[in-house]
Amino acid sequence: MGRYIARKRARFHSFGREVNIPWGAVLEEQDGSLFWKGKLLCSVTSQNAYDYFSRDDDGLGKLRGQLVGAIKDRLEKRDKEYQARWNKVWADPKCQQYKRPEHEDWWVWNYDFYNAPIPDLQYIAALVGAGRG
The missing domain is CATH 2.30.30 (SH3 type barrels.)
Known part of the structure; x- marks a missing residue:
């Protein structure tokens, strides 16, 4: 359980x-x-x-949730840096392990992203400029 x-x-x-x-x-x-x-x-x-x-x-659900939310919010923000942030995600090997492969033309986060280790989420947050959540 x-x-x-x-x-x-x-x-x-x-x-x-x-x-x-x-x-x-x-x-x-x-x-x-x-x-x-x-x-x-x-x-x-x-x-x-x-x-x-x-x-x-692991007792880190609140932090995991903050990071997931911050990453998604930052990537959804439609400002002049929108495409640049997404280009970083598409090009990054760590991010690639969290992309659902059945969607070739657009990014959909997979199950593992929502359950990722905190250091991975912190890395992705920093990559897209989302801070720590």
């Missing part, structure tokens, strides 16, 4: 019910699914898991 943490408030529909999970809430992972208060929410590989939750088995 694993542990995840809500890295931001999670509001979505799950199995026909509205979910509203506060920031910092602890979720349990069992057999690849996330549970909150004993109720099944989603798969650990679902978009909802990627958008709202961070693995916390």
